[in-house]
Amino acid sequence: MLRAHQPAPRPRLPTEDGHVDGYWTGTNVDPWTFINARTTCNRAPVGALDAATCTGISGWAQDPDAPTRSISAHVSIGGPAGTAGVRSFAVQADRSRADLCATYGCAHGFSLPVPASFFDGRERQVYAYGIDASNGHNPLLAGAPKTLKCTPDQLPPTSRLVQRAVSAAAFTAWKFDSADVAALTDADLDALPEGSALPPVPTLVQEQGRDEVSVFEDGVLRPIAATSVFAANRFQTSAIARQTPGSLETALRAATARWR
Numbered sequence: 546m547l548r549a550h551q552p553a554p555r556p557r558l559p560t561e562d563g564h565v566d567g568y569w570t571g572t573n574v575d576p577w578t579f580i581n582a583r584t585t586c587n588r589a590p591v592g593a594l595d596a597a598t599c600t601g602i603s604g605w606a607q608d609p610d611a612p613t614r615s616i617s618a619h620v621s622i623g624g625p626a627g628t629a630g631v632r633s634f635a636v637q638a639d640r641s642r643a644d645l646c647a648t649y650g651c652a653h654g655f656s657l658p659v660p661a662s663f664f665d666g667r668e669r670q671v672y673a674y675g676i677d678a679s680n681g682h683n684p685l686l687a688g689a690p691k692t693l694k695c696t697p698d699q700l701p702p703t704s705r706l707v708q709r710a711v712s713a714a715a716f717t718a719w720k721f722d723s724a725d726v727a728a729l730t731d732a733d734l735d736a737l738p739e740g741s742a743l744p745p746v747p748t749l750v751q752e753q754g755r756d757e758v759s760v761f762e763d764g765v766l767r768p769i770a771a772t773s774v775f776a777a778n779r780f781q782t783s784a785i786a787r788q789t790p791g792s793l794e795t796a797l798r799a800a801t802a803r804w805r
């Protein structure tokens with residue numbers, strides 16, 4: 546045991562080439578600055594939650610250790626991640642954002658539509674986290690939390706069509722989630738236009754040599770509007786039926802009725 550008047554032993558410090566070979570004396574270099582500059586740390590992601598409105602939750606996230614990779618962001622609606630009853634949604638921060646290009650690289654933006662179940666008039670706090678590229682710390686993004694409050698009449702127009710998922714099996718086959726379900730009064734539901742019943746399973750088709758993927762529904766092909774729509778609907782690439790070139794009748798195409 547050290548007695549009180551004894552000086553504490555000096556730490557053995559690494560030399561410039563990184564190995565320890567003695568005590569550090571006679572220098573005015575701050576040892577912690579020296580060590581920190583030579584220690585490989587897993588730095589936490591940076592980013593921001595820029596907006597949480599009824600038209601979407603958006604922001605950006607980047608891991609400075611993997612600056613050209615797109616990382617995930619997790620969005621928690623109703624409280625911090627891990628709180629009982631709070632739903633979290635993973636979204637890829639891979640959208641190009643011109644304002645990020647110079648400092649962080651372009652492809653680090655994210656955008657998440659507000660799930661329909663949150664259009665119930667209740668006010669909630671939205672939290673967003675950057676997910677470390679190497680399983681490190683996932684920090685709360687700058688600007689979070691933000692307040693979100695959406696009423697049923699603010700549901701996006703593309704959602705305001707009733708298509709009945711006739712069975713629990715169809716609900717599962719379309720990979721719907723309880724968060725997708727808007728809680729509407731009977732009167733609100735009756736006021737919405739009703740489309741054809743949803744097919745029991747999604748049918749995705751693509752002509753070989755073409756990029757466009759369509760949903761075959763109600764006798765027509767409805768081209769999927771964007772890759773983000775494909776992802777938001779939880780469609781799987783493996784489920785796409787590839788068709789020989791020219792085999793899809795032009796008459797089946799419904800260019801004005803894109804799948805959103």
Ligand SMILES: [Ca+2]
Binds near residue numbers: 589609610677679681
């Ligand atoms: Ca990191």
